[in-house]
Amino acid sequence: MTKHDLVVRNGTLVIPGIGSVAADVAMADGKIVALGKNLVGDEVYDASGKIVLPGIFDPHVHIGNEMSFEEEAESETRAAVLGGVTTIGIFIRSLEDSYFKHLPSFRAAMDQRAYVDSIFHPQLFTDQQIDEIPGYTREYGIRSYKFYMSGMPGIVKSVSDDVLLRGFQNVASIGADAVACVHCETGYLVARARAELTVNKPQGTLADWESAHPADAEALAIRTAAYLAKVAGVHLYVVHVSSQQGIAAVKLARADGTWLTAETITPFLGISSDDVNGFLAKMVPPVRSPEHRAALWQAVRDGTLDTVGTDNTSRRRASKNPQGGLHGARPGHPSLGTHLPVLLHHGRLQGIPLERLVDMATRKPAQTYGLYPHKGTIAPGSDADLVVVDHDLERVVRPAELRGMSDFSPFEGKTLRGWPVATIKGGRIVARDGEIIAPPSGRYLPRTAP
Ligand SMILES: [Zn+2]
Incomplete structure (x- = not known):
């Protein structure tokens, strides 16, 4: 034996x-x-x-927003592995520089300090970065890239539709397996909504934050991204779908023949905007009303949503500043350590078969990002x-x-x-x-x- x-x-x-x-x-x-x-x-x-489940693969993680990339590569992956997550996809960020300048140190941090395996999805903002896609793929084995249709004031810039299309075309050029991840919100709708909220609601609750990022802005951006993805012939991955309207837009795009994978995140499945923890749950896009949350669970149930991640953006309470209120609290929160328990707890309350939950958290992201069957299953080899x-x-x-x-x-x-x-x-x-x-x-x- x-x-x-x-x-x-x-x-x-x-x-x-x-x-x-x-x-x-x-x-x-x-x-x-x-x-x-x-x-x-x-x-x-x-x-x-x-x-016994395959190690969880969280395809949507931000590292190094508060401490250095190197420090969080250790501390946040420690929380991840304790929570059952063994592989993560990191949205690495360089607002101006070529990624060739930063990739060696990002990679070294994940090789030397991380408790989990990782892949990178660079967030692309400049023409140079978009031109260099084939180079990043060749030298670092990167086959997924991210675009922000609507940025976040003071954090990341938006890309316009022309840049998005050229980015999609360059991603498509590296191979049929390549993935274009998109934060889908229409910037002008968000900017107006935020400006109006500042005037109309100088103070407010977490529930008011939802109106700063209208569900229609998400849905419209999904439709635009889907149209451009179809033109470019690229596999579109919509990150953190948050709303009923967003789900409807995903269905329309698929009916129109777009190759689209849709993700949601455990904060949206586990929290709605009436939550007692209030601004600790403030993020972009926002956690929404119980009706939207129910729509997301329905989309888990019927298979409209494919994958589940976290959008983990760790902060300390002092810089999160929940007492700063509607406009002063900063978006982003840690969610790697609670990812699997939230999925299991609420999935059971919703009556979702365990295998469906596990599929969304393991096999589906592994297939999407080219790691299956090394990751995402339990099988010899x-x-x-x-x-x-x-x-x-x-x-x-x-x-x-x-x-x-x-x-x-x-x-x-x-x-x-x-x-x-x-x-x-x-x-x-x-x-x-x-x-x-x-x-x-x-x-x-x-x-x-x-
Ligand atoms: Zn994110």
Whole structure:
């Protein structure tokens, strides 16, 4: 009988596309090598009564917004891996410079300090950056890029439709697998809405923030992006769909023949704008009313939404400044550590099959970004990244226990049911019972043409 490095015994595997299977998983040299019964290993983890999922792949993460990229590469991926996330897609940012100037240090940080594997989606703002797409692809294996149709005042600029089209064409030129990610909001509608809100509501609640970013601005931008993506022949990935109108626009674009993948995020699935945590949940796009949240869950249920991420943008409470109110609190919050528990807790309340939730959080992003079946499944030959979950464990969200750099969470004080109890990355147990037990072992993953 072959002896393996690590065996996870007696769990119920949830394998996207296959279903729930009672089986042991054996791992060696960082890969899954066998599924079966009574497998033996040097180290055995008893997962009796637990479910075992592929490591979670969060395709939508921001790193280095508050501390340095290097510091957050460590602190935020520590929170991620503790929460069952083993791969992340990072929207790296350089507002002016060529990415050739920054990619070496971004990559080194993820190779040396991160607890999770990573891919990069550079955010493109300048003509030079757009011209250099084939070079980034050739030298760094980057096959996904992001565009902001509506920027954020003081944070990122918007790109106009002509720049968007040229960007799409250059992304399409690198191969059929390439992905153009777009923050879809129509800038003029947002700018007017924000200006009106400043005048009409100098003070307000989180619910008022929704009107600063109208759902119609999202829907119109999705339709524009879809039109241009079809012209360019590029695979369009709509990040953080937030509204009923946005969902409708996704359906229309698909009916029109656009190749479109739609993402939502766990803050939108777990929080609505009447939330007791108020401005701790302020972000762009905004968390919306319970009606929009219900529409997102319906789109999870019927398959309109494909993937789920976080839009993690970690901050400290002091710089988040929730007491600054409607206009003074800063957008962005940490959500890597709560990603999986929020999905499991609210998914169960909504009656969504577990396999559907797991598919959106693992296989679908891995397929979209060219990492499947290394990531996103449990099968011989795949990377040995797993998360063992106690589906009935209830815990109150306490920011300090999430182990990121943030001293708050938009979910703080809430009881969630369904938490990871162990995370296995590269065939080693790296987190167990809420503690990190191994040093960082994440790698940046260059992608090759299929
Ligand atoms: Zn984002």
